[in-house]
């Protein structure tokens with residue numbers, strides 16, 4: 001029993017060591033990846049719930065790693081969050097998104113809002129305001145063309161500064177969306193104090209939808225309506241989920257039923273007719 005125990009310990013240690021090594025690899029490779037343009041944004045349509053017209057895209061990062069191949073965001077975003085590299089990575093991806101908006105503008109495409117995921121770490125310094133203003137200037141972005149998606153936890157820790165930052169972005173008509181709403185510690189008491197515009201209902205709540213809205217989805221929708229916020233339902237995978245949402249006040253949807261995240265050149269082909 002004793003030796004068995006020891007080998008389990010060793011096995012565990014080896015797995016741990018491998019994991020630690022791959023974390024260290026990724027940490028080292030992130031900066032290199034930014035400098036060598038290994039990151040690409042994919043674009044997933046966000047559409048009106050009623051008639052499924054594309055109103056914009058959520059930008060989702062894809063990493064083409066030179067030796068590991070495709071590395072999914074869940075394998076490096078949390079590491080970048082921990083090391084603080086997320087700040088540089090987010091700014092790089094915001095710039096890629098801005099470049100794409102400006103390309104589509106020059107091609108005469110109609111107005112689309114691009115939603116970019118950013119860490120709540122940005123909401124701890126006023127630098128973020130000037131960084132976003134600089135991106136708007138460099139790429140001559142139309143007002144309202146960027147939406148920033150954040151999870152609520154970081155905002156609430158720093159409510160006063162976060163509010164100042166969001167106000168600093170308001171001349172650019174930057175929209176703010178709370179992602180994964182309903183998971184984690186929903187500080188409902190603070191919601192009315194946050195100058196945000198959109199709630200995104202987490203996929204886990206959409207998964208449970210059958211032919212009537214669940215009490216939880218109902219509650220989120222009436223909360224949003226009383227605060228005059230738009231709502232996006234994420235992770236719509238079935239026609240039944242969509243049909244049910246069409247009977248509610250939910251404004252927008254997103255999910256594999258209508259479209260997966262796609263490279264820019266494929267995503268843009270979807271904007272001229274209903275999905």
Ligand code: C2E
Pocket residue numbers: 044059060061072073074077090093116117118119179180234235236237254255256257261
């Ligand atoms: P998220 O922001 O909640 O993004 C939604 C995730 O759900 C995306 O996974 C998307 O591809 C996936 N998804 C969308 N519709 C469906 C559906 O109908 N069914 C299912 N099963 N999945 C669906 P992805 O692209 O792997 O991203 C995972 C997470 O990584 C994101 O979750 C976000 O937290 C983070 N992430 C992705 N891109 C970025 C980025 O550019 N910057 C930052 N900071 N985080 C990012």
Ligand code: CA
Pocket residue numbers: 058117149179
């Ligand atoms: Ca998101």
Ligand code: CA
Pocket residue numbers: 179180200202203234
């Ligand atoms: Ca989400």
Ligand code: CA
Pocket residue numbers: 180
């Ligand atoms: Ca999520």
